[in-house]
Amino acid sequence: MARHDQKDKIKNLLDLEQQSGPIVTITMPLDPKEDNTRLDHIQMDSLVKSAREAFQKLYKPELWKAYEFEIDNYLKTLKDNTTIAEGLILYITNDGLVAYNLNYAPQPEFSISDKLPVLPIVKQLEFAPDFxxxxxxxxxxxxxxxxxLEVTDPDNVPADPFDSDKTETNTIKDPKKNGPEWDTHEYFEQVDKYVQKRYSDVDHNPLVLVANAEDAGRFKKASHNPYLVTDKSVEIDAAVKNAGENVQAVAQKIHDQFVAAGKQAVKAKYSEMLGxxxxxxxxxxxxxxxxxxRIANLIIAEDAYVESRDNGETVDVITSKGARAANELNTLALTVLGLDGDVTVLPAADMPDGAEVAAILRW
Known part of the structure; x- marks a missing residue:
């Protein structure tokens, strides 16, 4: 499965419910400053302390040690922000921890529950592919x-496609000098071959072009990369010339295009299926x-809450109803995901028929 298929990540979370002990969930917004995680650490320490106090009131205090071990190990990995994420969610059991970046700023809060609060992560992953x-x-x-949502530079010094693979071309002696033998189309063809072979064919991520309008058109004519996205791009000449300075801002623009397209596709599909x-x-x-x-896609409004009809939910400590594991909509989402259906979280204003929950049926 392609790395940008996020549904697989959601389904992997379902394994947490098979582990012993309750699930402690922590969400918090991230400080937007790229070079400062001090406030993130302070906020996380406060949330962990509150979660520990609530946990030890419900269970034997010594049981928290296993959770503390997992949290401490994770906190050692926190580093200066290189991400476009606005938030973070941690799912912790007594023998594991799963962390995800969020593309929205959640409320700083925690929950302790026998059920996995899946809606916060569904809201993040449904429309945010790797690219x-x-x-x-x-x-x-x-x-x-x-x-x-982490922005990485796979090559510290990008290779020249002509110098890096002599078998591909020997027709341009020195493309960097723009001499008489310079051919933009051929150069773009070689860049396309190089990127497809070294990256696209390896990771299968969508490739989004950042270029001025004229060069974008030229490259798309020269490209044979099946992963090149043709309906999303950033046509900013300055962004190309100063890539190292504004790469996160450009990544955010592209990310937002994917999210907007995903939401629109779900709304259009619902209208089609309703007819x-x-x-x-x-x-x-x-x-x-x-x-x-029968559910192909369960569509839930952000922060929607329907009191759970499952009386087996005995532990639930949280301030936000939208993320509460005892939410009946959370239970429905877990079941649909377990049956290989899709779950989508939309802003309330984008919900079909203005409902708290809607569904596209298989049959």
Whole structure:
């Protein structure tokens, strides 16, 4: 499965519920300053302290040691921000910890629950793929990758595609001098071959072009890369010339394009299926369809809350109803994901029929 297929990451979280002990969930916004995590550490320490106090009131105090061990190990890995993430979520059990960057700023809070609060991470992962960015000029290029909202530079010094693979071309003696033998189309062809072979064919991430409008058009004509995205790009000449200074801002623009396109696609699909009588916004109908494995995509409004009908939920300590594991909508989401369906979280204003929950049906 391609690395940018985030559904697999969500499904991997379901394994946490099979582990012994309750799940401690911590969400917090990240300080926006790229070179300062001091406030992040202070806020995390405060949340961990509050979670510990609540946990030890509910369980034997010594049981917290296993959670503390997992948290301490994670905190050692925190470094200066190189991310476009606005928040962070931690899922902790007594023998494991899973952390994800979030593309929105959550409330700083914690929960302790027998069920996995899956809605906060579904909201993040559904529309935010990993992708590569090609900053392109007529005689140079720079590639960056965005994985889990982290911006990375795969090559400290990008290779010249002509010098790095002599078997591909010997026709341009010195492309950097713009001499009489200079051929922009051929140069772009060689960059395209190099990027596809070294990156796209390896990671299968969508490739988004960052270039001025004219060069973007030229490159798309020269490219044979099946991973090149044609409906998303950033046409900013200054962004290319100063790639190292504004790469995170450009990554944010591209990320937002993917999110907007994803939301629009879900809304359009719901309208199409509603006309075919394969969609509903009735909670009773949806609950029955979940039991019958008829849900192709469960669509939930941000912060929507329906009191859980599962009386087996005995532990729930949290301030935000939207993330509460005892939320009936959270339970439905867990079931749909376990049956290989999709779950989407949309802003309330974008919800079909203005409902708290809607669904696209398989049949």
């Amino acid at each position: 590569d960015m090609l900053f392109l000029q007529r005689d140079s290029y720079k590639l960056y990758s965005v994985n889990d 075919a009588k394969k969609a509903t916004s009735g909670l009773d109908d949806i609950e029955q369809s979940v039991l019958e494995d």
